[in-house]
Amino acid sequence: xxxxxxxxxxxxxxxxxxxxxxxxxxxxxxxxxxxxxxxxxxxxxxxxxxxxxxxxxxxxxxxxxxxxxxxxxxxxxxxxxxxxxxxxxxxxxxxxxxxxxxxxxxxxxxxxxxxxxxxxxxxxxxxxxxxxxxxxxxxxxxxxxxxxxxxxxxxxxxxxxxxxxxxxxxxxxxxxxxxxxxxxxxxxxxxxxxxxxxxxxxxxxxxxxxxxxxxxx
Numbered sequence: 001x002x003x004x005x006x007x008x009x010x011x012x013x014x015x016x017x018x019x020x021x022x023x024x025x026x027x028x029x030x031x032x033x034x035x036x037x038x039x040x041x042x043x044x045x046x047x048x049x050x051x052x053x054x055x056x057x058x059x060x061x062x063x064x065x066x067x068x069x070x071x072x073x074x075x076x077x078x079x080x081x082x083x084x085x086x087x088x089x090x091x092x093x094x095x096x097x098x099x100x101x102x103x104x105x106x107x108x109x110x111x112x113x114x115x116x117x118x119x120x121x122x123x124x125x126x127x128x129x130x131x132x133x134x135x136x137x138x139x140x141x142x143x144x145x146x147x148x149x150x151x152x153x154x155x156x157x158x159x160x161x162x163x164x165x166x167x168x169x170x171x172x173x174x175x176x177x178x179x180x181x182x183x184x185x186x187x188x189x190x191x192x193x194x195x196x197x198x199x200x201x202x203x204x205x206x207x208x209x210x211x212x213x214x215x216x217x
Contacts (some may be wrong), residue, residue, distance in 0.1 A: 003162055003181070004028050006097060006214070009166030010108040010115055012046050012188030015122060016088050020080030021046050028071035030089065046189045047168035049109050049141040069138070080112060086122045087187065093207045094127040100215055105130040105172070107150040107164065109141045117144060130154050143174030151178060163201075165210075166190075172198035185210070 011017045022042040028081050045053045054060050054068045082205050098104060108115050112133035120123045130153035134141030147164060156162050164175035167188025175182035176199060183202040184195030195203050204210045 003163045003214075004101070005103045005151075005154050005156055005162040007105045007147060007162060007164045007175075007180075009047075009109045009164075009168070009171045010106060010118060011109060012167035012190070013171075013185055014094075014106075014124065015084050015086045015118060016188075017046060017080075017084045017118075018043060018092075018189070020076060020083030023083060024072045024076035024080040025132045028054075028068045028076040029058075031071040032060075032068055041151065043189050046074060047109075047170050049138050050079065051138050062189050077114070081117060082121075084118060084121075086124070087207075091122075091124060091127075093211070094124065096100070096211075096215060098127050102214075103154055104128050105132065105150040105154050107132050107143075107146045109134045109143055109146055109170070111141075144177035147174040147178045147180070169194040169198040172200045181190045183210070183213075 008014055010100060011021070022039045022045070025038050025042045025045050030133055044057065050069050050072060051065050052094045054065045060068060094104060105114060106119065106128050110133050114131035117129060119131065130150055132146050132149040134146060134154060151162060159179040162180040163183060164171055164180055165183045165185065166172070167185050172182040172184060181201040183204060184190055184200040186192060186203065186205045202213060204213065
C-alpha cells in the first residue's frame with residue numbers, strides 16, 4: 001500500500017448528519033416560502049457548500065442564498081448539529097489506521113468550528129493530526145481548497161503518498177485537483193455512478209471493505 005496519509009471527509013463518511021442537515025434545509029426553505037420536498041430529495045445538500053446547493057437546486061440569487069444560509073444555521077447550529085451520529089465502528093477503524101502508522105487528517109467543507117464540534121462530540125478528535133474545515137463565510141470551502149489545506153498541514157510533498165476518502169463526488173474532485181488518489185464510500189450519500197464519473201480509484205461499500213484495502217493482513 002503506497003499511502004501514508006489518509007484524508008477523510010466528515011459528513012456521510014465518518015458521521016451520518018442526514019437528519020440535522022435536512023431539517024435545517026427544511027427550515028430555510030420554509031422561511032423563504034419555498035415548497036419543501038420530501039426529505040430524500042434534500043440529502044443532496046450533504047457534501048457540497050451550502051451556497052452551491054441553494055443556488056444550484058433552487059436558483060436563488062446571492063441575497064436569497066445568504067438569507068437561506070442564515071436560516072439554515074439558525075436551526076442547524078443550536079439543534080441540527082446534534083441530530084447526527086457516528087457510523088458504527090468508525091472509532092475502532094480510525095484507531096486501527098492510526099496504530100498501523102497512517103497519518104490521518106480531516107478535510108471537510110463544513111465550517112471549521114462545526115467540524116471541531118462534531119469530532120469532539122463523538123470523541124474522534126484524537127485520531128487526527130490535522131483538522132481542516134471551511135470558512136464561515138464560505139469563501140474558502142471548495143473541496144480542492146480544503147484538501148490542499150490538509151495536505152499542507154500534514155507536510156505532504158509526495159502526492160502519491162496521500163489518499164482522500166469521502167462519500168460524494170466533490171471529495172473525488174477535490175483529490176483529483178490536488179493530484180492525489182481518492183476512495184468513494186457507498187454507505188454515505190453518494191452513488192457508484194457519481195464516483196465512476198468523477199474518477200475514483202477505489203469504491204468501497206463499508207468499513208470492512210476499506211479495511212481489506214488499507215489494513216491488509
